[in-house]
Amino acid sequence: MISRPRVLGAVIAGGRARRFGSDKALAMLAGRPIIEHVIEALRPQADEIVICGRAWRKIPAIADRREGRIGPLAGLEAALHYAKTADFQGVLSVPVDTLPLPRNLAAALVGDDPAVLRDQHLIGYWPITCLGLLERHIEDGGRSLGSWIGRAGARQIDGAAAMVNVNTPDDLRTLSAQECSSA
Ligand SMILES: Nc1nc2c(ncn2[C@@H]2O[C@H](COP(=O)(O)OP(=O)(O)OP(=O)(O)O)[C@@H](O)[C@H]2O)c(=O)[nH]1
Known part of the structure; x- marks a missing residue:
C-alpha cells in the first residue's frame, strides 16, 4: 500500500501589501475575501491548514520566527x-494573493523532494527535511524565492499559466474578469 505523507497546508499571508494599498487578504472576489478562496482551494489538499503571518477566523495563526523584513521565506x-x-511530513505552501489554485495541486507537487510551480515559486511542497537548509539560507541573507528554490534544488512543474498574483488593485480587476468569464 502506498502511504501518502501527512501534509500541512500553509497560507503565506504576512507582509505589507504596499502595492495593493490595503489588506489584500480581505480584498473581495465574487463576494468573498480572497483568503477564503485560497483556504477553500487548499483544504482538500492538506490534512490541516495554518495561516502564516496573520490571524484569520478560527484557523491556527503561525507568527514569523524572525524580526525584520525577511519576506515570504519567513512564513515558509x-x-x-x-x-x-x-x-507532518511536509508543507504545501500557497500565497494568500494568488488565484486560482490548480485543482490537482497536491498530486502534482507532493512527493519525497521539494517541488514548486514554475513562475509561482511560493506554491510548493517542502518536506520537513528542508527546514535546516532554509534556516541557514535565511541566516546567510537569502531573501528571494528564486535563490531559495535554487539552493533547495526544487523541481519546477507547469501548472501556473492561468494564475494571477494580486499585487495591485488592477490585478484584482483582472482576476475578477477571469472569474466572471469562467463562471
Ligand atoms: N509570513 C509572511 N508572509 C509574507 C511576508 N511578506 C510577504 N508575505 C506574503 O508573501 C506573498 C508575496 O508577498 P509580496 O507580494 O512579495 O509582498 P506583500 O507584502 O504582500 O506586498 P508588497 O508590499 O506590495 O510587496 C503574499 O502572500 C504575502 O502575504 C512576511 O514577511 N511574512
Missing part, C-alpha cells in the same frame, strides 16, 4: 517549524 520557515513539531 515558520510553517516548516510548526510542521516538524506537529509531526
